[in-house]
Amino acid sequence: MKNFALIGAAGYIAPRHLKAIKDTNNNLIAALDKFDSVGIMDSYFPNSDFFVEFERFDRHIEKLKRNQNINLDYVSICTPNYLHDSHIRMALRRDADAICEKPIVLNPWNIDALSAIEKESKGKINTILQLRLHESIIQLKNKVDLADKNGKYDIDLTYITSRGKWYDISWKGDESKSGGIATNIGVHFYDMLSWIFGNVQENIVHLREKNKAAGYLEFENARVRWFLSIDENDLPYEVKQKQQRTFRSISIDGEELEFSKGFTELHTESYKKILLNEGFGLNEVKKSIEIVHSIRNNEILKNGEKHPFLS
Template sequence: MKKFALIGLAGYIAPRHLKAIKDTGNELIAALDKFDSVGVMDSYFPNADFFVEIERFDRHLEKLKYERGQVLDFMSICTPNYLHDSHIRMALRRGADAICEKPLVLNPWNIDALQKMEKESGKKIWNVLQLRMHPSIIKLKEKVDNAPVDKIFDIDLTYLTSRGNWYYTSWKGDESKSGGIATNIGVHFYDMLSWVFGEVKANVVHVHTHDRAAGYLEFKRARVRWFLSINQNALPEEIKKSGQRTYRSIKIEGEELEFSGGFTDLHTKVYESILEGNGYGLEDARQAIEIVHEIRNSKPAGLKGEFHPFAKKDLEAHPFNR
């Protein structure tokens, strides 16, 4: 039984980590969050110690080590994006492997620095890249791997997930903390595309505002037009009429990839892989981080070249939302 600590317990994604720790037969000994609405712990680890101050959390872990001989094996990190780098470093200083949500870090050079610390500490940094565990994505990768080597796939990726006004008040609405919309809601898709289709050949940004982004990515094995938005006005009319607030579509050669289910236990699968020593590390995370960093720092080209159909439709429908 491995001993875990978790930072960011009050967040949206933390229950998936709690479930994964429990499902893999391990123990959560301590958790941290500056917010104390964490009753979810009762369903998983009611006896775990909880802290709202990082200093007391850190002191507690040290006391467990020196007074009770309890050595921390893993620290799970579910905190806001801009804190990942610091909390990963904290895990390694505590003598634990880090299991961190994506984006692992906000900038490519942060990976270089963490590699040095990983080597010095002898501990590992693992990234939660759960889409690589999704059955539909695994089948897609097998299809691409078995296709003729000169075959280039044409893909349209559309992800619209409506967010209310709270989003802009939270850290997610601050680009310096979240990395912006492409990082915050798109990084897992860019990682999936990297895993399936190989190295990036071109990265063009057509639209990039506070609530939507669109562009073109060319990989070794794919040409991808992508569109992301958190504005409900960007939803197709039929989706809005049905009362839904999210629309996700991945079309490959004009055919829809079935991608609606299969998400329930992906974090548990990620943890199982990490515990076996086969998880995804720093280099696995690099290309997606490079993609979102370039998107964030590129000047939008406008509707030129291979742009996503939604980008034009969105501009025509809402010309003043720019």
């Protein structure tokens, strides 16, 4: 049984980490959040200590080590994106492995800095990229790997996941903290695309607004017109009719792959892999962090292949 600590325990995603720690038969010894609405912990680890101040959390972990020989094995990090690197360093300083939510950091150079610290430490840095563990996406990767295709795949990727007004007010709506929607939400599909279709050859941004973005990405093996939105008005009519608020679709050479479902247990699957030392590390995330950094900073262009939603 491994000992875990969790940072960001009161947030939206923390229950999936609590569940994953529990499902993999491990133990939570301490949790931290600035916000004290953490009753959810009773459903998983009622005996875990909880802190609202980092210093007390840190002191507690130190005391467990000195007085009771209880060592920390993993720190799960569910805090806002711009704080990840700091919380990862805390884990490594304690000789623990980090399991950090996506996007691991906002900029490519942050990865280099973490890599240098990881080399000096005993701990490993893992991130959550659960789309790589999604059944439909794995099938797609297998199909592409085995295909004897002449030329590139033509792909339209449409990723709409509606959010209310709160999103803009929260840290998620603040580009300096979340990176904006292409970084905060789109990172999943840029990672998945580069995992399946190879290195990026062209990255054109056609639209970059607070609640939507679109562009064209060319990989070694695919040309991708992409559209990402958190605006419910962008949902296709038939999706709205069914009262659904999420629509994720990839059309590959005209063939539709719907992957809106099957996301719920993927954190547990991610933890299983990490515990086998097969987690996704810094090398694996680099491509997607480079893509989102470019999407944030590239000039918006009028030319090039546009996603059909833009015309």
